[in-house]
Amino acid sequence: MRDDTDSDGDGLTDREEQVFGTDRFDEDTDDDGLLDGEEVNEWETDPLDEDTDDDGLTDFEEESDSGTDPLDEDCDEDGLLDGVEVYETHTDPLDEDTDDDGLSDGEEVLETxxxxxxxDSDRDGLSDYDEVNNHGTDPNDADTDGGGTPDGAEVVTGTDPLDPTDDNPPSDDEYTEDGGYLDGEYSGGKPGCSCSTADDPAPSGLWAGLLAGLAVLGIRRRDRI
Structure with missing residues (x-):
């Protein structure tokens, strides 16, 4: 066997393929989209493993599509695998805080x-970070104390978003047409609304009057017979 023979043209000589355990007749032994020679000589990835760092992205996807490091399973160090960010949470695998709210992607997915x-996940006018770290409110509940006023509005007006007794729910004209709160950018509907769409029952006095009228008509008809 000649030292410079490269039977599959992948950038590795047949002798090198023997050393690395790759197939000298298959230019891409692990079928990840990268030539065996590229993996060994350029990316230093494993030519026998399509996903060298086991992050859910093939070496080719990391090199060509996501721009992540095929040797690092969590490039932005936010606690989420690169593959999870790309295919599940749809966050940026190169930015630890995709929405720039002060909480890392990992914190938001795994903790809060x-x-x-x-x-602002609950759209109450407060960022998720502020709710978790500054106000102690629930970043997934626009009205943490259930008092009828969005957390953001309570912070602005100086009431306690954790105490329902001091709530001062906004008047109807402070809501948008779809129920969203104007100042606090709350758009989850009017908090505390228990409005019923059913027709109100007729007053008992009305029913009594109708029955009395029917009785009188019945008496008059009998008198005519």
């Missing part, structure tokens, strides 16, 4: 269960 792509 907030939306890592939305700075």
């Amino acid at each position: 269960e907030t939306d890592p792509r939305n700075q």
